[in-house]
Amino acid sequence: MKRDIPLDHLQFATRCVHGGVYKDPLYNSVVTPIYPSSTFYFEGPRQTSGYDYSRTKNPTRDALEENLASLEGGAGATAVATGMAAITTVLHLLPAGAHVVSGADIYGGTYRLFANVLPARGLRFSMVDMGDPAAVAAAIEPDTALIWIETPSNPLLRLTDIRAVCALARERGVLTCADNTFLSPYLQRPLEMGADLVVHSTTKYLNGHSDVVGGAIVSGTRELAEKVAATANALGTTCSPFDAWLVLRGVKTLxxxxxxxxxxxxxxxxxxxxxxxxxxxxxxxxxxxxxxxxxxxxxxxxxxxxxxxxxxxxxxxxxxxxxxxxxxxxxxxxxxxxxxxxxxxxxxxxxxxxxxxxxxxxxxxxxxxxxxxxxxxxxxxxxxxxxxxxxxx
The missing domain is CATH 3.90.1150.10 (Aspartate Aminotransferase, domain 1)
Incomplete structure (x- = not known):
């Protein structure tokens, strides 16, 4: 009996268990298979099964992405190699010379990327008190392309009003991305409050067992999801099939x-x-x-x-x-x-x-x-x- 379970009407815990699982048409495995193949043969000229090379697309990674998109309420997800790979991929969506607003109290690795690496490539950053919407508004410039939201913040657990900041960003035509690593989609879903993108270090709560490093980007629209996927493919930031399988296993008990x-x-x-x-x-x-x-x-x-x-x-x-x-x-x-x-x-x-x-x-x-x-x-x-x-x- 083929199991084709629509996820939209199911409760969160059920989607954790069943999202992205039934991918084995040959043996009916109740656990998502690992497809470690780096490449897939063509059925003929320009004819594939939907897969050709694992950096671009892999069945196990697809399964995890289906699961995470459902949990965050997104239009699509891209699973990448680390949490920092997720952040790096998002920042590569921005045009050259773009300005970014973020909090001053953020994860040290994010700070290092924003302060030491990306400015050399033309991006500019303003780090403000994200708990004060007026400070966020004052920091927005004509070329501001992204507001980076980390709530609760790492390590001082300061909160950002996601709805207020996202509404402000939308008025100014600015993209918003929320790092939801500290809470996971079980406790917070920024897309429902107006965010355009959500990132995770899947190393943390989504996997939950300290045995893999990974990241994910969930997009609020199909257009944005396609752009993220294309950028991750071009950068080579996508995660391995085995890492995707480990996270998919971990998320069942989230x-x-x-x-x-x-x-x-x-x-x-x-x-x-x-x-x-x-x-x-x-x-x-x-x-x-x-x-x-x-x-x-x-x-x-x-x-x-x-x-x-x-x-x-x-x-x-x-x-x-x-x-x-x-x-x-x-x-x-x-x-x-x-x-x-x-x-x-x-x-x-x-x-x-x-x-x-x-x-x-x-x-x-x-x-x-x-x-x-x-x-x-x-x-x-x-x-x-x-x-x-x-x-x-």
Whole structure:
């Protein structure tokens, strides 16, 4: 029996499981096959099965793209080799000499690309407070071609009003792209709020198991999707079939994982918020977070990322990570295991000290990616490490 399941009317969790799956007409596999072939034979002159070379188009990658487009509510998706490949591909859609508006508090790799690489190729960037629509409006110039939205921001969890910024951009004829890596389409869908493009590091929550690097670009219109796909093909940024298969496997459990992640992050935020060694907690789920009400309006949850300022600066941070047992001291995020890192010396080390200061990233800042371990175990481990610092051990 052929299984041809239309996804549009299905709920999110069902689309995670069934999107892009039934691609095996020979053996009826319930798992999407991996097609590792680099090339596909022609049936005759100018006659193909729809595939000729895997950089351009591959059945396994197509399956993942179908799944992700459905989850984000897009007209099409392109899966690429890394999250940075996704960002690079989007920026190559812009004309020479174009101007881009982005936040000052953004992922360090994005900052490095915007500040150190692309200006040499003619693009100009203004980094502003994206939480202030008036500041965004003031930064738009006649040749502004793109507004880059990262919400919640990395690592300070600042929020951008997606609807307000996208409405402003549309009035000015400016493209908008939202990095949705921190929340995944389970918790936020920027296309529904007016964004033109959404990017992901699929390395993070979509894959969820810290065993692949990948990226994706989801487009709001078919025309834009075709342009993105052509650009990725020309640049050679598309991902391998095996990496696409790993992400497609991981995304099946996305809703269950995100629920567990968020539960743990909320518990950790409560612990840290009450601790005397913690000067400030950045987590939109806390009622005192300046973006709390906006998060309630535009997100379907508060997410699993949090940051906090530890009294004692960098030395205290390193004492903390030495005493933790369950949190791996590592970059990246979104895996099933809990990770802790020091943005100043790790994920945001590419930023100059002045850029870090301008973004509000100080030496005592700690970023946590809450995993899916038992909640009490994570809370207890964090509590004992803080207690050890407090006692001078």
């Amino acid at each position: 809703p269950l994982r995100m629920q567990a992640h968020e539960k743990n992050a909320a518990a950790l935020a409560q612990l840290l918020d009450a601790h005397p060694l913690v000067e400030r907690v950045y987590y939109p789920g806390l009622s005192q977070h300046p973006g709390h009400e906006l998060a309630r309006r535009q997100q379907h949850g508060f997410g699993a990322m949090l940051s906090f300022e530890l009294a004692g600066g960098e030395a205290a941070v390193f004492r903390l990570v030495e005493r933790l047992k369950l949190y791996a001291f590592a970059e990246s995020l979104g895996g099933v295991e809990s990770l802790i890192e020091h943005p100043t010396s790790m994920s945001h080390a590419a930023m100059t000290p002045q850029a870090q200061a301008d973004a509000g990233i100080g030496p005592g800042l700690v970023r946590v990616s809450a995993g899916i371990e038992d909640t009490q175990d994570l809370v207890d481990d964090m509590a004992q490490a803080l207690a050890a610092i407090e006692s001078g051990d």
